[in-house]
Amino acid sequence: MSDKLMKLTLKIWRQKDADSPGKMESYQVEGISEHMSFLEMLDVFNEQQINQGNEPVAFDHDCREGICGMCSLQINGEPHGPDRGVTTCQLHMRMFNDGDTITIEPFRAKAFPVIKDLVVDRTSFDRIQHAGGFISVNTSGNTQDANNIPVEKENADKAFDAATCIGCGACVAACKNASAMLFVSAKVSQFALLPQGKIEAKDRVLNMVHQMDEEGFGNCSNTGACEVECPKGISLENIARMNREYLKASLTKE
C-alpha cells in the first residue's frame, strides 16, 4: 500500500513502580503509517526500544477493539486522545501529522495509582461493583421463563445503553475532581430501568455511592467533561437519574 510514513516525537510518562517518582521523557519514533492504530504505533516504538537495548514502555491493553476497557492513555491531555467515541486502541494514526509531538500519560486520579509507566490500578472500580453492582439472584437457572418479564423497549434500550460502559475510567481522568459519577451512574441506571433491578434499587445506590466516596473519588460539579470523553457515549442523563435514585433512597430509607 502506498503510504507516507510519519516521524513523531513522543513525550511519555516513565515511572518504575508505584513507590518511585515518575517523569516525562522524550523520544523519537519513525516509520509510522497512518493506518496504524495508536497502540500499534507504541508497539513499533517498543520494538525499536528493545532493539536499542532500552526498556519498552508499559501500557495496558487486551482486546484492541474498544470493548474490554483495559487501554487507558491520556493523549495530548485527553483520555483516549483527540478522536471522539473511541478508546485508545481504536484511535488511528491518521488523526496525527508528520512531525507532531504527542504527550502520553497515564489516567490520573488519586483512586487510580500508577503501577508502572502508563499502567494504573483501577480496582477501585471493582470494589464499587462489589458493593452493589448486581441483582441478588442465584445462578441456579431455576428462575422464571425469560419472557415472563417483559420490558418496555424504550427502557430496555436505555438500560442497554447504560450497560455498555466498559469501565475504562476515562470519565474519571477527564474530570478535574476525578469523580466517578458517570461510571457508577451507568450501573445504577441499567438496573433502575429494569423491573428485575427495582427490588434492591435503594440499597444498591446507597451502597455504591458510599463505596465510591470511600475510594477517594471526587465530587461531581457538573462540568460534563466525562460525557465528552467517554468512548461509549454514556450520557449525563444517567447521573441525573442516579441523583434522583439516591435522593429517593436516602429520604425513604429508615
Next chain:
Amino acid sequence: MSVLDAKVPEGPIKDKWTNHKNKINLVNPANKRLIDVIVVGTGLAGGSAAASLAELGYKVKAFAFQDSPRRAHSIAAQGGINAAKNYQNDGDSIYRLFYDTVKGGDYRGRESNVYRLAEVSANIIDQCVAQGVPFAREYGGLLDNRSFGGVLVSRTFYAKGQTGQQLLLGAYSAMNRQIGKGKIEMYNRHEMLDLVVVNGKARGIIVRNLITGAIERHAAHAVVLATGGYGNVFFLSTNAMGSNVTAAWRAHRRGAYFANPCYTQIHPTCIPRSGDYQSKLTLMSESLRNDGRIWVPKNKEDVEKIRSGQIKPRDLSEEDRDYYLERRYPAFGNLVPRDVASRAAKERCDAGYGVNQTGEAVFLDFSSAIERYGKEQANVLGEKDASHDRIIALGKEVIANKYGNLFQMYEKITADNPYETPMKIYPAVHYTMGGLWVDYNLMTTVPGCYAAGEANFSDHGANRLGASALMQGLADGYFVLPYTIGDYLADEIRTGAISTETPEFDEAEKAVKDRINELMSIKGSQSVDSFHKRLGKVMWDKCGMSRNANGLEEAIKEIRQIREEFWKDLRIPGKANEFNPELEKAMRVADFLELGELFAKDALHRNESCGGHFREESVEESGEQQGEAKRDDENFKYVAAWEWTGDPGEANLHKEDLVFENIELKQRSYK
C-alpha cells in the same frame, strides 16, 4: 495407545443428564465450606463457574491475568448466544439445536455432551434475564432473535453487537455478589504458570503476581481451568492480545491430554490486514451475514479497476457481480457455516478475484438490505410515496439500530463508511475447537482438574456454529460443573485443607522459577514479538485454511527451528521481579512454540477433511459435492487426544471413538 472412557451415562440421550444428576454424589452444605476450589479464568465459563460454586458454598479462589474479571476475552463477543427457546415458533427444539450443532461440527463432537448443551440452553436465557442482562427486545417487550450461519431457525439472542459484553457483565455481577460476601477471593493480574499434582490429583497451581513478579502457591481440592482458546498461536487472530495456551499447556505437561489441537475456526468476516505492523485482526460479527451479501466481481478486468480505484464497487451492475455463496450454496446462501464461507472466500481470492491491494478481500454489501428495510419501514410509517432517498435514509436507520457499533468500529479502523460502500472482509483465525480432553463431567485426564469453556474440546467437533461458544461457556459454568464437580468433591470432605508446603509444590515452584531464570538469562538479540510473528506466519501458511502433508511436515521442522532459536536468542528487557509485560509474553510464546508443533502433528495425522480442518488430499472428486471437503468416517471418526511424553513431536495418541446413535452420519451439505 489406549481407549479413553468418556464416562457417558447410560440410557436414552434425552434422559442422560437428568439421570446422571439424580445419581451423582452431592456434598452437604456444611462440608462445602471445608472445600477449596480454584478457578483459573473469569470469562464466561470461569466467571459463571466461580459465582455458582461460591453460591453453593465452596470456598473459591479465582484468577485472571487482566486487572478485572470484567475484561476477560469473552467481553469481545459480538453477535449473540443460541438457545432452543423456540420463541419464534419456527420449528426450533432441543433436538434441532443438538442436530445442528453435531452436523455443524461435521460429526466430530460427542453426542451426549452436545445434547446436554442444547438441553440447558434455554435456562441460560432465563438466568441472564433475571440477572438484568439487557437483551434486545421487540416493541411488545418480549425478547428478539436473529439467525446465524449454518441453521434454518432464528434462535440467537443478542444485545446489539455487544452480546459477550452483556453476558460477561452478568457473570461478573454474580461474581461481585460473592466477592462482596467474601466467598470468592479474586486474584487479578495473576497468571497461572503450572499445575500442581499430588498423588495423581490436581491440588493447586503456581502463579506469578504480574505486578510484583512474586511467585505464589495456591492449593485447593480441585482446579478448574477456564482459560480460553489458543488462536493466538497464529499471532494474528481476533482473540484479545493476552489470550494464550499457557494454563492448558502446563496442565497438558502435567498429564492432561490435549484433544484435536488442529481444529481451528477461521472466521469468514474479519477486517483484512493492512500492514506488517498489524497486531490483531478485528471481527465483523457473523450476524452481518443475515443482511450483508458477499460478492466479488465476475470479471478480472473489473477486479483490476476496483483495486486501482478506477471504479467504485457500487458502479458495478448486478450482472457483473459474483455472489459466490448464493451461487454455490443456494439453500443456505450467505448463511453457510463459517468453515465453508471462509474456504469459498479463499478460493475466489486465490483465483485472483480479491478486491483490495493485497488481493485478500471480498465485499460484504448492505445495499440490498438497506433498500429492503427502507421500503418496509416506509410502509410501516404509511409513507406510500416515499422517495428513493427517503427509503435509503430509513433503511440506514434500521441497519444502524441493528449493527451500529460494528459499522462504527469498521469505519474507525478503515476510514471507509460501510453505509455507503461495501465492507471489505477476509477470513481470520477466531476460535479453537480443540482443547483439553474432558469426560462427560468436564474432568480432564488429571483427576480433580476440570476444563470449561473454550479451553476444553467438548462440544463443537471440528467446527463451531456461530453463537454457540457463549452458550457453551455459560452452560459449563452455570449448569454443568456445579453438579459434576460435586461428584468428585464428595470424596474430599475428609481430606482437610491442602498444604502448599509439600515436595510437589516445591518442585512445581522451582520449575517455574527455573524457567523464568532461563528466559531472563538468554539476553539475546530478538524480541518476543519477532518470534511470535514468525511462528504465526508458519501456522497461517502451512496449518491455516487448507493443509497438506508436505506443508505440515515443513511446518513441524520450521517450528522446531524457531523454538530452538527462541531459547538461544531471545531478548527480554527488565527484571523478573517487577511488572514486566515482555516476560509475560515470552512465557506464553514459549508454550505456543510447543503447542504449534503438536498442532501440526495432529493436522498431519488426520488425513481427512472435516469442519475447519481441510486437507487438500481429501476432497470429493465428482458428483454434486465435487470440490467440497471429504470426511473419512471409516478411519477418523474419533477424538485425537495427545499425551505429553517430554517433547511435542513425541506425543502419544489416544483415541476416543465417537458413537452416533441419535444422528445419522451424513455428508454435510449446505447446497
